[in-house]
Amino acid sequence: MLARGSKSLPHFVALFLFVLVICVRLWTEKRLIFSDPLGSLSITSPAYSGNLTSSISNTHIEVHSLTTADKRYFHIKFGQHAAINANIIPHPVLNDTWIIVAQLRQITVINIGWNAQLVCDAVFKENVLECVDPPLILPIAATTGENCNGELEVLRRNVGPHDARVFYGPKTPFALWGSNSQHVCFGQWMQDFRNLVNWAYVPGMLTDGFRLATEVQRPLPGPYTAIEKNWFVFWDQNDEMYAHYSVAPKRYFSKLNSNGSAGPDLAPLAAANDDKCIAKHMPVVGHALETIHQASNSLSVTLCRRSDPTCIPSDLNTFIFTIFHWRSFYKLHAVYEPYVMMFQRHAPFAMHAISQKPIWISGRGRVGEAGTLRPRPDEDSEMVYVTSMSWKTQGQKYHGYIDDMLFLGFGIEDRVTGGIDFVVGDILLNMGLCE
Ligand SMILES: *[C@@H]1O[C@H](CO)[C@@H](O)[C@H](O)[C@H]1NC(C)=O
Ligand SMILES: *[C@@H]1O[C@H](CO)[C@@H](O)[C@H](O)[C@H]1NC(C)=O
Numbered sequence: 016m017l018a019r020g021s022k023s024l025p026h027f028v029a030l031f032l033f034v035l036v037i038c039v040r041l042w043t044e045k046r047l048i049f050s051d052p053l054g055s056l057s058i059t060s061p062a063y064s065g066n067l068t069s070s071i072s073n074t075h076i077e078v079h080s081l082t083t084a085d086k087r088y089f090h091i092k093f094g095q096h097a098a099i100n101a102n103i104i105p106h107p108v109l110n111d112t113w114i115i116v117a118q119l120r121q122i123t124v125i126n127i128g129w130n131a132q133l134v135c136d137a138v139f140k141e142n143v144l145e146c147v148d149p150p151l152i153l154p155i156a157a158t159t160g161e162n163c164n165g166e167l168e169v170l171r172r173n174v175g176p177h178d179a180r181v182f183y184g185p186k187t188p189f190a191l192w193g194s195n196s197q198h199v200c201f202g203q204w205m206q207d208f209r210n211l212v213n214w215a216y217v218p219g220m221l222t223d224g225f226r227l228a229t230e231v232q233r234p235l236p237g238p239y240t241a242i243e244k245n246w247f248v249f250w251d252q253n254d255e256m257y258a259h260y261s262v263a264p265k266r267y268f269s270k271l272n273s274n275g276s277a278g279p280d281l282a283p284l285a286a287a288n289d290d291k292c293i294a295k296h297m298p299v300v301g302h303a304l305e306t307i308h309q310a311s312n313s314l315s316v317t318l319c320r321r322s323d324p325t326c327i328p329s330d331l332n333t334f335i336f337t338i339f340h341w342r343s344f345y346k347l348h349a350v351y352e353p354y355v356m357m358f359q360r361h362a363p364f365a366m367h368a369i370s371q372k373p374i375w376i377s378g379r380g381r382v383g384e385a386g387t388l389r390p391r392p393d394e395d396s397e398m399v400y401v402t403s404m405s406w407k408t409q410g411q412k413y414h415g416y417i418d419d420m421l422f423l424g425f426g427i428e429d430r431v432t433g434g435i436d437f438v439v440g441d442i443l444l445n446m447g448l449c450e
């Protein structure tokens with residue numbers, strides 16, 4: 016018994032240290048909260064101005080589901096498992112079927128040192144997108160790294176992938192996730208998704224890069240930080256691949272080679288345009304508890320209708336878009352506001368437009384509204400965290416048109432997963448143009 020007990024001791028120590036790190040973080044943020052009069056809450060955030068007596072359209076662009084009876088977002092169900100942060104992509108061969116992926120949420124034995132991503136084929140049943148068979152976990156191996164130091168040292172013991180994003184490139188699907196890094200403490204890894212599930216495809220035929228899990232790098236010199244997350248990959252008009260590391264206060268992006276290495280930072284070539292656009296349209300970050308960070312993968316869109324015979328994709332009407340978040344963390348409760356950023360699909364990849372108002376996902380709990388997942392401050396709306404987007408239609412990969420249907424996948428209050436489907440034009444019209 017004693018031997019057994021002492022064997023598991025290091026795990027408890029690791030767990031304790033991990034919790035300690037988190038407590039120190041929260042305490043630091045809390046100090047900021049106490050030093051701030053709550054009166055300043057409403058200064059920059061649309062989240063706090065939308066209440067039950069004002070119209071959502073005053074502060075947000077509301078999107079409604081094309082699938083659910085009440086037009087509100089739908090839940091995503093992974094059998095009996097709880098999950099957060101959803102991804103939805105069309106199934107390669109089955110109609111009206113999507114592959115869904117999300118992070119397993121531990122309920123009975125909470126072990127933050129072990130992580131897994133659930134996956135299954137899913138269909139709609141009574142307004143819920145749910146697994147046809149019990150979900151499996153993605154066969155993503157743990158990675159090792161010796162670069163977690165100081166208060167982060169405990170993260171060396173992490174096992175398994177964090178917060179996977181699953182998305183289509185122009186030809187193939189990919190998974191991108193966080194795991195122990197060879198360059199910093201926590202980095203971003205990517206793999207051809209066809210190697211991780213039964214894709215109705217012989218994986219041995221894969222010859223391009225990312226056949227196996229490969230760490231995505233960022234150029235040096237640059238602000239490589241100890242824990243990197245929320246990177247996204249994009250493809251230019253010739254299907255060449257790039258990695259995008261930051262959207263604000265400055266953009267950083269570079270060419271991405273198939274072995275994971277990165278070319279030089281390309282953002283300076285677009286900075287003259289981008290700096291002006293950020294100053295003009297980027298939502299204001301007015302406090303240390305407010306930040307802007309990348310959220311979703313990217314897709315490319317032609318700003319005219321698929322059904323229009325004169326609508327021919329070109330560099331002039333086709334852009335890459337992504338969703339980023341304005342985030343606040345007052346009263347230890349995170350609130351996220353999703354915005355779209357559009358940029359050129361050809362060098363120098365200059366910013367084209369930024370949403371003038373954030374997206375409101377129909378069904379998200381409003382300030383003061385009851386019936387949410389768990390108690391939250393009265394002054395806050397529900398925490399809805401967008402993780403991924405994809406075209407809804409079978410066979411559609413990276414590119415779409417303004418009248419195509421889009422899926423957004425998200426997590427709600429770090430407790431459950433949700434999704435919503437709507438015509439992409441709903442969020443791309445009336446954006447603030449850079450010029
Ligand atoms: C609701 O919001 C409106 C406009 O933002 C504001 O004038 C009003 O005082 C708010 N009402 C409550 C009950 O907070
Ligand atoms: C899926 O739908 C398309 C278009 O309706 C049809 O051509 C195809 O045969 C269907 N595939 C399957 C596997 O049912």
Ligand SMILES: *[C@@H]1O[C@H](CO)[C@@H](O)[C@H](O)[C@H]1NC(C)=O
Pocket residue numbers: 272273274275276
């Ligand atoms: C990775 O790919 C780039 C571009 O093809 C090449 O220059 C570099 O040498 C490769 N690195 C390694 C470690 O193979």
